[in-house]
Amino acid sequence: ARLLKFELEAPYFLPEHIFRDKCMLPKSLEKHEKDLYFLTNKIAESLGGSGYSVERLSVPYVPQVTDEDRLSRRKSIVDTVSIQVDILSNNVPSDDVVSNTEEITFEALKKAIDTSGMEEQEKEKRRLVIEKFQKAPFEEIAAQCESKANLLHDRLAQILELTIRPPPSPSGTLTITSGHAQYQSVPVYEMKFPDLCVY
Known part of the structure; x- marks a missing residue:
């Protein structure tokens, strides 16, 4: 009204x-x-x-x-969102705001980027791999590498099958049995069209 x-x-x-x-x-x-x-x-x-x-x-x-x-x-909704954020931040007690904000300094960034722990883990991994190659029998190493390669190959074949396969057609399907291609046609009244069609 x-x-x-x-x-x-x-x-x-x-x-x-x-x-x-x-x-x-x-x-x-x-x-x-x-x-x-x-x-x-x-x-x-x-x-x-x-x-x-x-x-x-x-x-x-x-x-x-x-x-x-x-x-x-x-009009952009950014102003509306910033006003909502301002309203929410005004309602929060100042103690919580102070605890949530942390001063970013060079030392804080240095600690965040510090990779000494990562280097230790990498060294340990390398040591374990070298130890395995020195002590484990060759057949065991070959079997493990072969199983990883087979797993990778199967996964890659699945991905390629999904990406290369043509989309289903509403007018029929093409099936290949024992090397012979057979086309099964679908009557027009049984075709499944999408809800929205562009003519």
């Missing part, structure tokens, strides 16, 4: 009108249109009653139409 009232009495308040290059604003907005305005005190009262911070409402909003607005005529 409120939107209908906007469309009938003050369409220039709606986004599809106000973001036009030539917005048809009346010369004076002093008419009795107070019920069409966003009353900041009412909004602040409602938000404050729900436990939300109302500090952002005291900052005046200055609309600026940019070239991007003229080209796309779409």
